[in-house]
Amino acid sequence: MPMPDPLPSIPTAPTTVPIEIICFNCGKRPDELFEYSPESTGSNLSAVDYVIAEEGTLNRANGHFCCTGCYIRLGQPTAPAPGWTAP
Numbered sequence: 384m385p386m387p388d389p390l391p392s393i394p395t396a397p398t399t400v401p402i403e404i405i406c407f408n409c410g411k412r413p414d415e416l417f418e419y420s421p422e423s424t425g426s427n428l429s430a431v432d433y434v435i436a437e438e439g440t441l442n443r444a445n446g447h448f449c450c451t452g453c454y455i456r457l458g459q460p461t462a463p464a465p466g467w468t469a470p
């Protein structure tokens with residue numbers, strides 16, 4: 384009795400779309416900004432992971448955050464809880 388053909392594998396959509404973590408204003412990535420480096424934060428997280436874990440301005444829908452320099456240049460925007468996030 385011949386072996387049945389294996390069923391074709393059904394492609395599955397990725398459950399999360401990779402997004403680029405980037406300062407919405409200056410376009411820099413966390414690893415380009417010293418303030419998020421492990422040397423600066425004292426954390427064992429990478430710069431990107433640190434922003435994901437700790438950066439309050441991170442917009443989790445699009446990956447945009449606001450680095451400290453831009454945040455100050457923008458006049459330190461605030462918003463009611465849960466707080467201001469980058470557009």
Ligand SMILES: [Zn+2]
Nearest residue numbers: 406409450453
């Ligand atoms: Zn910036």
